[in-house]
Amino acid sequence: MSLVIVGTVAFDAIETPFGKTDKIVGGSATYVGLSASKLGQKPKLIAVVGDDFPQSAIDMLKKNNFNLEGLEIKKGEKTFFWSGKYHFDMNSRDTLVTELNVLAGFDPEMPESYQDCEYLMLGNLAPVIQQKVIKSLKRRPKLIVMDTMNFWMDIAMDELKKTIALVDVVTVNDEEARQLTGEYSLVNAAQKILTMGPKFLIIKKGEHGALLFDKDKMFFAPALPLADVVDPTGAGDTFAGGFIGYIAKTGDISFDNFKRAVIQGSALASFCVQDFGTKRMETLTSSEVRDRVDQFVGLTRFELEAVEY
Amino acid sequence: MSLVIVGTVAFDAIETPFGKTDKIVGGSATYVGLSASKLGQKPKLIAVVGDDFPQSAIDMLKKNNFNLEGLEIKKGEKTFFWSGKYHFDMNSRDTLVTELNVLAGFDPEMPESYQDCEYLMLGNLAPVIQQKVIKSLKRRPKLIVMDTMNFWMDIAMDELKKTIALVDVVTVNDEEARQLTGEYSLVNAAQKILTMGPKFLIIKKGEHGALLFDKDKMFFAPALPLADVVDPTGAGDTFAGGFIGYIAKTGDISFDNFKRAVIQGSALASFCVQDFGTKRMETLTSSEVRDRVDQFVGLTRFELEAVEY
Numbered sequence: 001m002s003l004v005i006v007g008t009v010a011f012d013a014i015e016t017p018f019g020k021t022d023k024i025v026g027g028s029a030t031y032v033g034l035s036a037s038k039l040g041q042k043p044k045l046i047a048v049v050g051d052d053f054p055q056s057a058i059d060m061l062k063k064n065n066f067n068l069e070g071l072e073i074k075k076g077e078k079t080f081f082w083s084g085k086y087h088f089d090m091n092s093r094d095t096l097v098t099e100l101n102v103l104a105g106f107d108p109e110m111p112e113s114y115q116d117c118e119y120l121m122l123g124n125l126a127p128v129i130q131q132k133v134i135k136s137l138k139r140r141p142k143l144i145v146m147d148t149m150n151f152w153m154d155i156a157m158d159e160l161k162k163t164i165a166l167v168d169v170v171t172v173n174d175e176e177a178r179q180l181t182g183e184y185s186l187v188n189a190a191q192k193i194l195t196m197g198p199k200f201l202i203i204k205k206g207e208h209g210a211l212l213f214d215k216d217k218m219f220f221a222p223a224l225p226l227a228d229v230v231d232p233t234g235a236g237d238t239f240a241g242g243f244i245g246y247i248a249k250t251g252d253i254s255f256d257n258f259k260r261a262v263i264q265g266s267a268l269a270s271f272c273v274q275d276f277g278t279k280r281m282e283t284l285t286s287s288e289v290r291d292r293v294d295q296f297v298g299l300t301r302f303e304l305e306a307v308e309y
Numbered sequence: 310m311s312l313v314i315v316g317t318v319a320f321d322a323i324e325t326p327f328g329k330t331d332k333i334v335g336g337s338a339t340y341v342g343l344s345a346s347k348l349g350q351k352p353k354l355i356a357v358v359g360d361d362f363p364q365s366a367i368d369m370l371k372k373n374n375f376n377l378e379g380l381e382i383k384k385g386e387k388t389f390f391w392s393g394k395y396h397f398d399m400n401s402r403d404t405l406v407t408e409l410n411v412l413a414g415f416d417p418e419m420p421e422s423y424q425d426c427e428y429l430m431l432g433n434l435a436p437v438i439q440q441k442v443i444k445s446l447k448r449r450p451k452l453i454v455m456d457t458m459n460f461w462m463d464i465a466m467d468e469l470k471k472t473i474a475l476v477d478v479v480t481v482n483d484e485e486a487r488q489l490t491g492e493y494s495l496v497n498a499a500q501k502i503l504t505m506g507p508k509f510l511i512i513k514k515g516e517h518g519a520l521l522f523d524k525d526k527m528f529f530a531p532a533l534p535l536a537d538v539v540d541p542t543g544a545g546d547t548f549a550g551g552f553i554g555y556i557a558k559t560g561d562i563s564f565d566n567f568k569r570a571v572i573q574g575s576a577l578a579s580f581c582v583q584d585f586g587t588k589r590m591e592t593l594t595s596s597e598v599r600d601r602v603d604q605f606v607g608l609t610r611f612e613l614e615a616v617e618y
Binding site: 040088186229304 | 347348349397398493494495496497514517518520526527528529530531534535536537538555558559565568569571572595598602603606607608609610611612613614616617618
């Protein structure tokens with residue numbers, strides 16, 4: 001069952017209270033794919049980089065089972081670059097630099113070998129490009145998951161809503177859910193978003209966990225409280241990659257399996273934040289993931305007893 | 310098994326984005342006791358009010374099974390008054406007025422009939438007064454739970470730490486845990502607080518749930534996501550009342566039972582915020598509490614499946 005991921009492959013320069021990096025490999029599709037690969041997926045990547053993108057980074061993606069047939073390398077152009085600085089609370093950040101470079105002219109091509117796509121992950125990108133990817137598939141995938149961000153709500157709300165109407169699952173953070181709907185309560189915001197087309201919604205709350213909704217049900221997964229959070233970059237994408245990776249692995253699109261998938265995503269994201277950039281994800285093993293998933297059982301499980309009061 | 314609660318009984322005037330109140334009955338001991346009463350407790354109250362405290366409020370407390378032998382009514386003095394205004398996010402508030410009135414000279418007396426105390430809840434009060442209450446009990450209770458707030462960390466840190474060393478369970482919010490320890494990570498903050506004396510710590514995160522710690526284990530309970538949050542006043546005290554009320558009801562001070570108690574506290578707090586002041590708590594029934602506790606199972610429960618990856 002093939003998983004196709006479209007998104008950014010980028011250079012990031014990151015500063016947190018715990019240190020800073022030079023240009024390192026980042027991007028939504030990078031994190032989504034690395035995460036899904038830990039759950040046994042061979043993610044088929046659709047993305048664009050410049051010819052400054054180093055062979056070592058390509059080798060790293062290959063080593064993590066990425067299929068790079070859909071990775072366009074534009075000669076004479078530079079890779080998308082983002083630089084940001086996190087505040088002390090690690091929940092908010094300032095963007096210092098955004099150089100779109102190759103991303104400005106990104107026109108994704110779907111390789112013929114990707115047409116077996118059963119699970120499609122639309123990483124954060126311009127909504128029109130996300131739409132184009134959906135439409136370039138001859139057969140509708142079993143599940144389409146779409147991530148987005150406030151930036152597109154600010155400048156392309158109409159296109160964003162058109163794209164949202166085409167997908168099965170939307171992932172946004174809490175502030176984005178509020179911006180998208182004008183509702184402060186996340187319960188009300190969720191119900192409004194579910195009238196826009198998707199059957200499921202995930203609201204990511206960072207260190208405060210994630211909420212999964214359908215029209216009738218609600219599930220909450222905490223983030224694992226950690227002693228050492230070094231760099232939150234990519235945590236949301238890693239979460240999404242764990243979510244869709246688990247669903248692709250199991251082939252089960254029931255709400256009960258989505259709960260498990262949310263827990264997998266939370267477990268994977270908890271590794272991502274423990275080192276800068278993709279560093280921890282590159283060496284992470286499946287058995288480490290399984291151990292951490294078990295920790296979520298301990299963290300959340302309680303057994304009610306019959307008490308008269 | 311008798312539950313003794315010391316804390317404030319107050320007048321509050323509250324403004325939220327959804328409306329405002331005149332002076333209504335509030336105070337930490339009021340909320341703690343109302344909450345515990347829903348779990349079948351007859352809380353023995355230690356508090357002080359002025360002679361402006363109306364008979365209707367006393368009747369309300371009696372109707373909710375408070376034992377008022379330890380409620381001192383000071384003639385010619387006025388009841389503690391607090392007024393506050395919540396911001397749009399409902400997570401932060403400004404204090405507009407604090408009139409200590411009778412609270413300034415509060416010197417709690419332990420009625421002889423309270424000496425059977427098995428469970429002692431120290432609601433938010435000056436740490437020296439909390440200490441005095443502990444010392445006025447001839448026999449150490451089975452469990453002492455203490456709430457406090459940043460105000461005492463600012464002006465009475467030494468006394469606060471002495472009190473913390475005397476209790477079994479401390480409850481603070483996330484910012485207070487950080488202020489008390491200088492640790493940003495809640496995991497690190499928790500471990501530091503547990504070296505100060507208490508065996509258990511609860512970190513309340515408001516709408517983001519609550520964490521329970523002992524030296525080796527950690528448990529997380531979400532807050533129930535709600536469509537309608539009207540007034541957060543008293544939610545933390547209601548949580549604490551549900552926690553100690555459930556433990557007093559069951560007589561079980563194991564970590565596993567503390568998990569259930571945290572869930573009860575979360576369920577009770579989710580009612581408290583749905584109307585102004587104590588309004589919802591006054592009419593809440595035990596069967597409504599049980600139904601809401603069941604909702605927490607649905608919200609958090611997932612079943613792992615054996616998947617090879």
